[in-house]
Amino acid sequence: MDAEREYNNRARVPESAEIIAAWARDAAAFRAIGVRAELGLAYGAGEREKLDLFLPPHAEAAPTALFIHGGYWQALDRSFVSHCARGLVGQGVAVAVPSYDLCPAVTLGEIAEQMRRAAAFLHRRRGGRLLAAGHSAGGQLAALLLATDWPVWEPSLPAGMVGAALPVSGVFELGPLKGTSIAKALNLTGQDIATLSPRLLPPPAYEGLHVVVGGAESDEFIRQSRDFATHWGGSFEALPGANHFTVLDPFTDPAHPLMIHTGKMAQRLALRLGFAQ
Numbered sequence: 001m002d003a004e005r006e007y008n009n010r011a012r013v014p015e016s017a018e019i020i021a022a023w024a025r026d027a028a029a030f031r032a033i034g035v036r037a038e039l040g041l042a043y044g045a046g047e048r049e050k051l052d053l054f055l056p057p058h059a060e061a062a063p064t065a066l067f068i069h070g071g072y073w074q075a076l077d078r079s080f081v082s083h084c085a086r087g088l089v090g091q092g093v094a095v096a097v098p099s100y101d102l103c104p105a106v107t108l109g110e111i112a113e114q115m116r117r118a119a120a121f122l123h124r125r126r127g128g129r130l131l132a133a134g135h136s137a138g139g140q141l142a143a144l145l146l147a148t149d150w151p152v153w154e155p156s157l158p159a160g161m162v163g164a165a166l167p168v169s170g171v172f173e174l175g176p177l178k179g180t181s182i183a184k185a186l187n188l189t190g191q192d193i194a195t196l197s198p199r200l201l202p203p204p205a206y207e208g209l210h211v212v213v214g215g216a217e218s219d220e221f222i223r224q225s226r227d228f229a230t231h232w233g234g235s236f237e238a239l240p241g242a243n244h245f246t247v248l249d250p251f252t253d254p255a256h257p258l259m260i261h262t263g264k265m266a267q268r269l270a271l272r273l274g275f276a277q
Contacts, residue, residue, distance in 0.1 A: 004180045006220035007171075009136070009244040019245040020080065026252070027082035035089065043098065043121035044114060051098035051118055052078055053125075054085040062094045063270035064126045065262075066119055066145070066162075067251075070136025070169075073111055074103045074185045081135070083252050090254025091263030093131075096122050104185040108174075108196050115141045116148060119162055129163040129269040131208075133262065135248055139170020143198035143228070146206055164208035164265045165234075169221055169247050172199040172228035176220065199228045208265040209234030212258065214242030 010016045031037065036055040043049055056062050065088055069081045077099040085095035098118040100111050119130055134142035146165040150157040174197045177183040186192075194200060213225035215238040222238060229236035237258070239247055250256040 001176075001220070003176055003220075006218040007177060007180050007182055009217075009221075012218060013243050013245055016245055020076075023080045023083070023248075027080055027084075030083040030086060035086075041096075041121075041125075043118045046101060046114075048077065048099045048101050049114060049117070050078075051096045051122070052082060053094065053096045053122075054082070054089050055094050056089045056092045058092070059094055061270075062092055063131070063266040064094045064096065064122060064128060065131040065133055065266050066096050066098065066115075066122060066142070068098065068100075068115060068132070068134030068138030068141045070134070070138045071102070072182050072186075073108055073137045081248075084135075084248055085251075087251045087254050087256060087259035088133075088263060088266070091259055091266075093263055093266045094126065104187060108186060108188070108192055112141060112144050112196060115145060116153060119145050119148075120150075120154060120157060123157065123161050129158075129161055129207075131164045131166065131262070131266045131269060132162050133166040133168065134170070135168045136170065136244065139167030140172060140174075140196070140198060142167045143170060143172060143232075144196065146209065147198060147201050147204045149204075160205065160207075163206055163269045165206070166210050166212065166262050166265070167198075167225075167228075168212045169214060169217060169244050170198075170211075170225065170228070171221075172224050173197045199224070199231055203232040207269055210261065210265065211236050212247065213238050214244055214247035215240045216243045217247070 038053040078097045100114045132142035132145040145162040150161040211229035250258040
């Protein structure tokens, strides 16, 4: 296997730079249209430890999701993916979009801890259980949130605080990245691979897990998503014709079947806690 070819998505998709530039424009336009939002909420002390919260009508009763951006843990921030909240907001879900510090300034383990702090902040602010979604690196982080034993991490938090997840085009086994250009900034250790690879962790209890990948992605990305879904007992979907970047297109469309399905996942979590709209 040529791991560099399989995992270097920007090289695999020549138009990736143009797609990411379009994300930035669409995200800025979404923030500017007057959608109800609380921007720049601090979930930690660091400059990048902030999130934007996008709210639907009747927000007080709405379920809550966290959408985590990608960039191989070493690029981008929340400002590139604000528009990815549109689909779920249109389904009546409040969506928080966090930034986090990047490698090599921090480790993968530190990024995972930041996302746990973001989830805990969101739970305390909104109440109820959360759905974690994320793209690429964010897919791995969303899976780790689902796997977290929250009362062990913080005794004041309830078990199953993150009760469902939608990882999109995630890397669920970190080992294959070793030796690629992507791994240079990650400084992966054997301990990192063992504890931060969701595919290697015991399946947690959860309400819902739907693993999504682009049908036009590399064989390794499709294998990783399928194997992870099988290992944890979740459902799996390959979006026809979608590459590693266009796989996010459904997130801008509230009427897309994936957003309808994900909205129902979030609503089921809310209904169990009496937050039905």
